[in-house]
Amino acid sequence: MHVVRDVLDKKLLDHEDESMGRIDGLVMQIGKSSQPRITHIAVGGATLWARVHPTLGRIARRMAGKWGPKRREKVRIPWSRVRTVGRDVTLDVEAKHAGAIDWEIWIARHIVERIPGGGHEEPDDGD
C-alpha cells in the first residue's frame, strides 16, 4: 500500500458512515533502529494549514483555541480504529466523540438552527 496515494486526504467515515472530515495528516513514530510506524490519523485545520505553510498552521491553531468549539489539542485517531481502507476510510468510532466534527456541531447549534427552517440535528423529513 502507498500512503500518500491510497490513504492521505481520503474521506473519513465513522461507524454509521457519517462523514467526519478527511485524513489531513498522519503521525509517524520513529526510533533509533525500530521500523517507522504510522500510528495515528490527524484531522483538523491546524494540521491541514500547516501543510500549506507553517505560519498558516500556527494561526489556524491559535484560532482553534480561541473561537468556536475552543479545542486546543489536535484531533488524533489511533490507526487501530481503522476498519477499512477503500474509496473512503471507515473507522469504528463515533464522529461526535472523536472531536473531528466539533465545528459542524458548533455551527449547527449556534448558527444554523437559529435560522428558521434550519431544522435540528436529528434527521429531518429531508426537505
Next chain:
Amino acid sequence: MEIELELLIGRKVRDVDGANVGRIEEFRVERQQNALLVEAYLIGASALIHRLSAWTLVRPIQRFLSAKSIYSVYEVPWQDMDLTDPHNPVLRTAKRDLRHSR
C-alpha cells in the same frame, strides 16, 4: 520520536556524501492491526508520477519523446533513511548504492 508524515512530502533528501538525491514523494507501507509499518521511501520525480498514478498519461508522452526513462525513482528501504532531523532527511548510504524500483 514523532513526525508529521504529511510534512515530509516534497522534502529534499541528501545522501551520506551530501549529494542531492531528490524529494520524498511516497511511502510504501505494510498494513498491520494497529499501525502502518513504513517499508520504504520513494524518492524522485517518477515517484511523484507514481503517486499521482499518472503513468497512463506520462508513458505515451515518454514514448513520443522516445526518452528511455525520464527520471529514476529511488526506493529507499527504511533502514537507509535517517529522519532524526525531519527538516533535512539524510540517507545512511551513498546515492550510487540505491536501487531503482523502476
Next chain:
Amino acid sequence: MKKILQISLGIVTAVGGFLEIGSVVTAVQAGASFNYQLLWAVLLGTICLIFLVEMSGRLAAVSKHTIVEATRERFGFPFFFIVMIGMTLVAFLVLVAELGGIGLSLQILTGIGFPWWAIPVSFLVWLLMWKGTFGLIENGASLLGLVTLSFVVAAVRLHPDWGSAAHGLLPTFPGARKASYWFVAVSILGASISPSLMYFYSSGAIEDEWDESYIPINRLTATLGMSLGGFLSMAVLVVAALVFHPRGIDVQKFEQASLLMTTALPKWGFTLFALSMLFACFGAALEISLAIAYFFAQGFGWNWSEDLAPSRDARFCLTYTIIILLGAVPLLFGVDPVKVTVMSMALTSATLPLAIVPFIFLMNDPIYLGKHRNGWLSNSVVLIIILLSFILAVISIPLELIGG
C-alpha cells in the same frame, strides 16, 4: 422507458440551464460588433464543454467521486488549495454577475434600478437553497429556463443568411478592432467552458447515485444537451448580428441588449428577453452558489447534500449563505453587472488550465476509472482548446484593459 425519461429530463435540464448572463452578454456583444464572425468561438467552446461534462459524469459514475473530491485526494491539500482560491474567486465574480442579471431583468420589467433588487433577490436565492431539494433546484430552474428557446424563434423569424452564418463557424482573423475581437472570443470561450458547471454536474451525479450503468445515458445527455445549449447561444449571436450590427450598436449596457428581440417578436420580444434572462440567471445563480458550497464541503470532507436539512450539513449551508450574502454587496454599490460578467468570463478562460489540467490527470487515472478512462482523442481535444483559450486570454485581457 425509465431511461428514455431520464435522458429527456437530462437534456431538458441541460438546455434550460445552458444560457446565463455570461453566454448571452458575450454572444450579444459578438454579434453586435462582429456580425457572424465569432460563431466559431461558441462552437469551439461547446465542443470542449461536451467533452468535459461527459467526463465529469463518467468520473462520478465510475469512481463515485466528484471532481473536487478526487482532486483533493489525488493532488493533496496544498495544490488543492491553489485550485480552490482560483476557482472560488472566479465563481464568486460569476455569482455577482448572475445576481446582477436577475436584478437587471427586473429593472427593465419594473423600472426599479437593479441595486434595489440585490437584497431581495439574493434572499430568494438563499431561501430556495435553504428549503429546496437538489431535484427542485435543478429541474425547476431549468424548466423555467426553457423560455430561452424564444431566442431560436427570434433568430428564425429574422431570416438570417444561413450561408454567411455557416462561414462564421470557421475561425477568421479580424480586419479592424483586433484586440476587442480576441477579447470577446475569449469571454465567449469562458462563458461556454464553465468549471462550476462541471463541479455542479458531477456533484449531481453523486447526489443521484449514478453507477456505471449511467455511462451511456451520461454520454447522450451531455452531447445532446450541451450541443442544443450551444445552439441557443448561437441563436442569440445571430439575432444580435441581425439587429445590432447593421445599426452600428456596440452593446455596452444591458438596456441595449434588452432590445434584442423587439424587432423579431414585436408583441412579446421584450418580455420574453426579460423573462429569459430572469429565469436563466436565477437558475445559474442557484447553480453557481451550490457549486461553490460543494467545492468547500467536498474539499474539506464535510457533509454535503442539498437534500439534507441545513443542520445536518451545517458548514455546507453556512458556506452558501455567506457567499450569497457577499454576492449582493457589489450590486448594492451599483457595480455594473455587465462589466462584471465580461471580466469574469475572460478570467474564467484565463484560469481554465488550473481547473482542467488536474482534471485530465484524474480522467486518465486507472485507479479511479479503470477501463473507462479517457482515450487520446478526448485528452487532446480538451487540452488543445483549453490551452488555446488560456493563451488568448493572457494576451487579450491586458490589451482590452489598456484599450479602455
Next chain:
Amino acid sequence: MRLKRFSVIAMALLAACKPPTPAKQMDSIQSWLATAELDGDAWLRHAAPDNYSRQTLELSRETLLQVSHDLLSSHPPGVDSAMLDSVLIRSRRHIGQMSRFIEAKNPPAFARQLDSLRADQKIVKRIANSIESGR
C-alpha cells in the same frame, strides 16, 4: 501565481482606460444614437414598455453628453467641431423630448422627434466617415 495574475489585472484596471481615439468616440456616439433610435422605434410599435423606454433614452442622452464632451474637448483634427457640437446638442434635445412625450403618452409628437433624430444620425454618420477617411 493565480493571485498574482489577479492583482495584475486589478492594477491594470486602475491604470487602464487611457482616452480612446476620436474614431472610437464617434463609434460610441453613433452606437448610442442608434440605441435611442431603436428604443424609440420599439416604443412606437408598443414593443417596449414606457418605463424602460424612458430610462434607456435617458441613459443614451447622458452617455452621449459625456462622450461628446470628451470628444470635443480633445479638439479632434479634421473635424468641424462646431457643426458636430450643434448636431449632437440637437439630437440630445430630440432624445430628451422623446422621453417627455412618452410620459405625455403622445406618439405623434414622439414620432416627429424620432424622425428628426434619424436625420441627425445621418449627419453624424457623414462626419464620422470623414474622420475615418481622414485617418
